[in-house]
Amino acid sequence: MRPSKSISGKIALLSIVISLSLVLTGCGSLTRIMQSPEPPRENAEPAPLTNIPRAADTFLGIEVLHGTWDDLQYSPDDRGYFYEERGWIYLHLEGGPYNRGYQHGWLLADYIQLNIRHNKNLLAELYALDWEYLRINAQRMWADSVKKEYREEMEGIVAGALDRGASLDYIDLLVLNGLEELQYCWFPTVQDEYYQELAQGVWNPVISVSGMRPSSAAQASNAAQASNAAQAPAENPAAAEDFAEDAEFQEFTEQTEDTEQAAAATGATTLPQVSAFTRQASAFMATGAATDDGGIILAHNTIAFYPEANFSNVFIDIKPWVGQRLTMQAEPGRISSFGEVYSTKTLIVANTRIKGFNVYSESSTPEFLRVRQAVQYSETLDDFAGAMLQNNSGGLASTWLVGELETNEIMKLEVGLSFHSIEKLTDGYFVSSCGVDDTRILNTETDNGSLPDTRQGPGMRTVRLAALIEPYLGTLTPDDAKGIISDHFDAYLSRASASSRSVCAHYEVDDARYSAGGEILPNMPFGTVDAKVTSTELIEDKTFLARWGSACGRAFDSGGFIKQNPQYQMLSDYLYDRPSQLWNQFYPLDA
Numbered sequence: 130m131r132p133s134k135s136i137s138g139k140i141a142l143l144s145i146v147i148s149l150s151l152v153l154t155g156c157g158s159l160t161r162i163m164q165s166p167e168p169p170r171e172n173a174e175p176a177p178l179t180n181i182p183r184a185a186d187t188f189l190g191i192e193v194l195h196g197t198w199d200d201l202q203y204s205p206d207d208r209g210y211f212y213e214e215r216g217w218i219y220l221h222l223e224g225g226p227y228n229r230g231y232q233h234g235w236l237l238a239d240y241i242q243l244n245i246r247h248n249k250n251l252l253a254e255l256y257a258l259d260w261e262y263l264r265i266n267a268q269r270m271w272a273d274s275v276k277k278e279y280r281e282e283m284e285g286i287v288a289g290a291l292d293r294g295a296s297l298d299y300i301d302l303l304v305l306n307g308l309e310e311l312q313y314c315w316f317p318t319v320q321d322e323y324y325q326e327l328a329q330g331v332w333n334p335v336i337s338v339s340g341m342r343p344s345s346a347a348q349a350s351n352a353a354q355a356s357n358a359a360q361a362p363a364e365n366p367a368a369a370e371d372f373a374e375d376a377e378f379q380e381f382t383e384q385t386e387d388t389e390q391a392a393a394a395t396g397a398t399t400l401p402q403v404s405a406f407t408r409q410a411s412a413f414m415a416t417g418a419a420t421d422d423g424g425i426i427l428a429h430n431t432i433a434f435y436p437e438a439n440f441s442n443v444f445i446d447i448k449p450w451v452g453q454r455l456t457m458q459a460e461p462g463r464i465s466s467f468g469e470v471y472s473t474k475t476l477i478v479a480n481t482r483i484k485g486f487n488v489y490s491e492s493s494t495p496e497f498l499r500v501r502q503a504v505q506y507s508e509t510l511d512d513f514a515g516a517m518l519q520n521n522s523g524g525l526a527s528t529w530l531v532g533e534l535e536t537n538e539i540m541k542l543e544v545g546l547s548f549h550s551i552e553k554l555t556d557g558y559f560v561s562s563c564g565v566d567d568t569r570i571l572n573t574e575t576d577n578g579s580l581p582d583t584r585q586g587p588g589m590r591t592v593r594l595a596a597l598i599e600p601y602l603g604t605l606t607p608d609d610a611k612g613i614i615s616d617h618f619d620a621y622l623s624r625a626s627a628s629s630r631s632v633c634a635h636y637e638v639d640d641a642r643y644s645a646g647g648e649i650l651p652n653m654p655f656g657t658v659d660a661k662v663t664s665t666e667l668i669e670d671k672t673f674l675a676r677w678g679s680a681c682g683r684a685f686d687s688g689g690f691i692k693q694n695p696q697y698q699m700l701s702d703y704l705y706d707r708p709s710q711l712w713n714q715f716y717p718l719d720a
Contacts, residue, residue, distance in 0.1 A: 200212075202236060204231070204232040204235050204236055204289075205235065206224075206228065206232070208222075208223050208224060208228075208232065209221060209222045209223065209229065209232025209233070209235070209236055210236070210718070211236050211237070214713055214715070215676075215677060215710045215711060215713045216442055216677030216678060216708070216710050217442050217443070217444055217675060217677050217713065217715070218237075218240075218442060218443045218444070218461075219443075219444050219446065219715055219717075220233065220236065220237065220443055220444065220445045220446065221446045221448070221717055221718070222445065222446070222447050222448070223447070223448035223449070224448075224449075224450060225281075225449075225450050226277075226278045226279070226281035226282040226285065226449075227281045227282065227284060227285040227288075228285060229282060229285065229447060229448075229449065230281065230282040230283060230284065230285020230286040230287075230288075230289065230464075231285040231286070231288055231289040232285075232289065233282075233285070233286045233289060233445075233462075234285060234286035234287060234288060234289025234290035234291075234292075234293070234295075234462075235289035235290070235292060235293055236289075237290075237443075237461040237462070238289065238290040238292075238293035238294065238295045239293070239295065240440075240461040240462075241286070241290050241295065241297070241461045241462035242290065242295040242296065242297055243461075244305065244440045244460055244461050244462055245297055245301050245302075245305055245462065247440075248260075248305065248308060251436075251703070252312075252334070253334035253335060256312075257324075257327060257334050258312075258316070258323075258334060259327075259332040259333065259334045260304070260334075261332070262323065262332055263304045263308075263311055264300045264301065264303075264304055266311070266315070266319075267300065267303045267304045267307055267311060268300050268303065270315070270491050270492070270495075271303060271307060271495055271498075272303070274494045274495065274498055274520075275303070275498060276498070276502070278451075279464055279498060279501060279502075282464055283299060283302045283303065283306070283464060284299055286302060286462060286464075287299050287301075287302055290462075302462055305460075305462050305463065306462070306463050306464060306465065306497045307495045307497055307524075309407065309525060310495050310496055310497070310522070310524035310525055313407055313525075314486075314489045314522070314523065314524040314525065315489055315491055315524070317489075318489060318491070407482060407484075408431060408432060408433035408434070408437065408438070408482065409431075409432040409433070409481065409482070409484070409562065409563045409586065409587060409634070410429060410430060410431055410432055410469070410479075410480070410481040410482070410561075410562065410563065411429070411430050411432065411481075411562045411590050411594060411614060411632045411633075411634075411657075412427070412428065412429040412430075412479050412480075412481050412530055412560070412561050412562070413427075413428055413530075413558055413559065413560040413561070413594050413598060413610075413613070413614075414426070414427045414477070414479070414530040414531075414532055414539050414558060414559050415539075415557070415558035415559075415598065415605050416532065416537050416538070416539045416554065416555065416556065416557070416558070417537060417554070417555050417556030417557065418556040418557070418602070418603060419556060419557050419558050419598075419602050419603065419605055420603075420604075420605045420606070420664075421603075421604050421605055421606045422665075422666065423537060424537055424664055424665030424666055425477055425532035425534065425537055425539060425664060425665045426605055426606070426607060426610050426662070426663075426664045426665075427470075427477045427479055427530065427532065427610075427661075427662065427663050427664070428610035428611070428613060428614040428660070428661070428662045429468075429469075429470050429479040429614070429660070429661050429662075430614050430615075430632075430633065430657045430658075430659060430660040430661070430680040431458075431468045431657065431658050431659050432586070432634045432655070432656060432657050432658070433655065433656075433658050434653075434654065434655045435637075435654045435655065435656070435658065435685065435704060435705075435707065436654070436700065436703040436704060436705075438658040438659075439705060440460040440461060440467075441458060441459070441460050441467045441468050441658070441659070442659075442677055443458070443459050443460060443461055444456060444457070444458055444459075444675070444715060445457055445458075445459045446717050447505075449505065452505040452506050453473040453474055453475065453504075453505055453506070453507075453508075454473060454474065455471055455472065455473045455504050455505055456471065456472050456473075456673065457470065457471045457472075457504070458470045458659070458661065458675075463497070464497070464501055465496075465497040465498075465500050465501040465504075466500070468659060468661070469481075469482075469500075469527070470661050471500075471504045472663055472668050472673065473504060473505075473507075474534070474668070475507070475508045475509075475533065475534055475535060476504070476507060476508075476510075476513060476531060476532065476533060476534065477531070477532040477534065477663060477665075477668065478504060478513070478529065478530070478531050478532075479529070479530050479661075480527040480528060480529045480530070480561075481527060481528050481561045481562055481563045481564075482525055482526065482527050482528075482563055483526045483527060483528060483543070483545070483563065483564070483565045483570065483575065484563045484564070484575070484587055485575040485576040486523070486526040486545065486570075486574055486575055487574065487575060487576045488523050488545075488546045488547075488574050489522060489523045489524060489546070490521075490522050490523055490546060491522070493520045493521055493522035493523070494519070494520040494521070494522060495522055495524050496522065496524045496525040496527075499516060499517055499519065499520075499521070500517065502516055503516035503517050509533055510531055510533050510538060510540040510553065513529075513531050513540075513542070514531075514540070514542050514549075514551060517529065517542065517544055518544065518549060521544065521546060522546075523545065523546030523574075526544055526545050526546065526570075526574070527543075527544055528541060528542070528543050528544075528561045528563075528564070528565060529541070529542040529543075529544065530559055530561060532665075534665050534668060534669075536555070537555065537665065538553055538554070538555050539553065539554050539555075539558075539559060540552065540553045540554075541553075541559040541561070541566075543565050543566060543567045543570060545565075545567070545569070545570035545574045546574055547569075547573070547574065548567055548569040548570050548573070548574065549567070549570075550566065550567040550570075558598055558602075560591055560594040560595050560598070561591070562586070562587045562588075562590035562591045562594065562632075563586075563587040564581065564587050564588065564591050582645050582648075583620070583621050583630075584621060584630075584643060584644050584645045584648070585630070585644065585645050585648050586629050586630050586634055586636075586649075589619075589620055589621050589630035590630065590631070590632050590634070592620060593616065593618060593620045593630075593631070593632055594613070594632060596620070597613045597616055597632070598613065601613075607662050607663075607664050607666075607667065607674060610662045610664075611660070611662055611674065611676075611712060613632070614632060614633070614660050614662065614680055615632070615633045615660060615680040615681040615682075616631060616632040616633060617631045617632075617633055617635075617681060618631060618632075619631055621643065622643065627681070627683070629641070629644060629649055629655075629656075632680075633656075633657045633660075633679060633680040633681045634655075634656045634657050635656045635657070635679070635683070636649055636652070636653045636654070636655035636656050637652055637653065637654050637655065637656055637685070637690060637694075638652065639651070639652065640652060652693075652694045652697075653697075654685075654690060654694075654697060654700065654704055656679065656685075657679050657680045657681070658677075658678065658679070658707070659675065659676060659677055659678070659680065660675065660676040660680035660712075661673065661674065661675045661676075662674040662675075671716060671717060671719075672714055672715060672716050673714070673715055674712055674713070674714055674715075675712070675713055675715060676710055676711070676712045676713065677710050677713075678707045678708065678709065678710045679707065679709075682709050682710065682711070683709065684706070684707060684708055684709040685706060685707035686706060687701070687704040687705055687706050687707075688706075690704065691704065
């Protein structure tokens with residue numbers, strides 16, 4: 130039976146990244162700087178949206194899948210399912226790699242293809258960047274890095290989607306999973322060469338978008354390199370269930386050499402200054418004497434360019450035959466998180482990306498493969514750190530906040546390329562908002578080693594988070610965490626006002642007059658697009674709290690925004706209403 134196409138709310142359609150002229154700095158984590166902070170106020174009930182979200186049963190010829198709780202959809206084997214609730218899609222998968230992948234592809238086939246098509250179109254339109262060029266290089270750099278388990282899971286996704294009428298292959302999915310690393314970490318190292326080839330007619334993004342291969346000297350090379358990994362799985366799907374006997378996925382591969390030595394061996398490349406505004410986040414993790422019950426509490430929101438985050442409304446609950454059951458915020462077609470929040474029966478994990486990071490090793494393992502392995506097979510903080518540092522590419526360098534549920538110990542892991550640092554606590558908290566404390570990373574691996582600038586969002590949010598948490602030490606609860614992660618106080622201006630600097634960021638209402646020179650554009654459509662809260666107690670109950678749209682519940686009216694800011698008219702087809710949503714508590718059906 131084909132899933133319903135009924136639409137109970139606005140479904141996000143587009144995922145893009147946009148390049149803006151920015152000067153980015155890494156900002157260190159600051160604590161206890163502000164005195165007598167204003168405590169978080171309770172959120173008002175979200176105001177109703179006056180405009181009606183656009184209907185989108187089809188877009189560019191793709192049928193958009195949008196189920197509801199009342200219209201629960203199952204995969205053909207009756208083990209995978211999905212439902213929609215308040216803007217989120219909850220997707221449950223289980224079994225061996227190929228089978229759970231097939232469930233994913235079959236259930237979200239239309240949404241996966243729509244995700245790929247939008248990325249392909251927008252890369253061509255905004256950057257003159259050919260999707261086929263990314264396919265060739267993703268296959269060249271990463272095909273050998275994909276372990277059998279995850280290769281079969283992605284092959285299963287492709288097979289399931291193909292059986293529902295989608296048009297994609299394994300290399301498309303490889304590019305999708307590593308797209309941010311390709312665009313923001315690898316491409317700056319080769320962009321001069323690429324644009325020279327573009328001028329010579331080697332690449333043709335316009336033709337690539339239309340679905341044709343480049344009609345140039347690169348055509349034969351493209352087809353040859355892309356075809357191998359696009360084949361259907363060689364093994365019977367049932368054979369994927371045999372992973373329970375595969376020792377490769379029962380034990381962690383331990384790190385055998387220091388990170389510094391590994392970076393030197395891979396021949397890391399220093400990037401030119403990156404002028405791209407990638408997504409940000411606000412996050413904190415508290416434990417022990419800092420919380421009401423002594424357990425761990427995590428709060429995280431994603432701050433992104435609005436069209437870029439339209440696909441990241443999927444929570445994927447994976448119950449593998451080997452390794453730990455895991456839940457993650459992701460996009461359709463991805464095998465790791467896009468919002469970088471995970472939970473298992475032993476760990477809670479979140480990250481914020483280090484701004485202005487500028488070194489990369491293309492011969493190493495990309496982040497999306499390392500973090501998926503780390504989450505699925507780690508049982509301790511040290512397990513997770515070892516997996517993230519193993520053969521590290523430096524891609525999407527991050528500050529990781531990790532909590533170990535058995536001991537309630539928490540860790541802040543800063544991962545650059547040549548350098549990393551680890552700090553652990555059994556009582557207290559960590560905050561992070563795209564900064565970095567490790568001065569080696571800050572001064573040698575980011576494009577600006579200056580002190581934090583509190584006119585910029587990452588620096589100010591770090592200060593504000595610490596100030597907000599302090600009054601709650603010893604009594605902090607998940608409900609308190611929801612208020613903190615939704616805060617609107619602009620500490621730089623010392624007034625309650627949503628802005629680019631507030632924890633719940635709203636760049637779209639900030640005219641940029643108080644920002645560091647050129648750091649943001651006035652009223653850019655960028656801000657908080659979600660919020661998540663979880664805790665030791667919630668995970669024990671197999672549940673978590675999440676809010677889609679702004680963390681504070683504020684609605685975004687795309688038509689009204691374009692009228693007030695006509696300079697963004699070129700984005701009108703890619704900006705969609707973000708209706709006000711309430712917090713939601715999610716459970717898998719077996720809970």
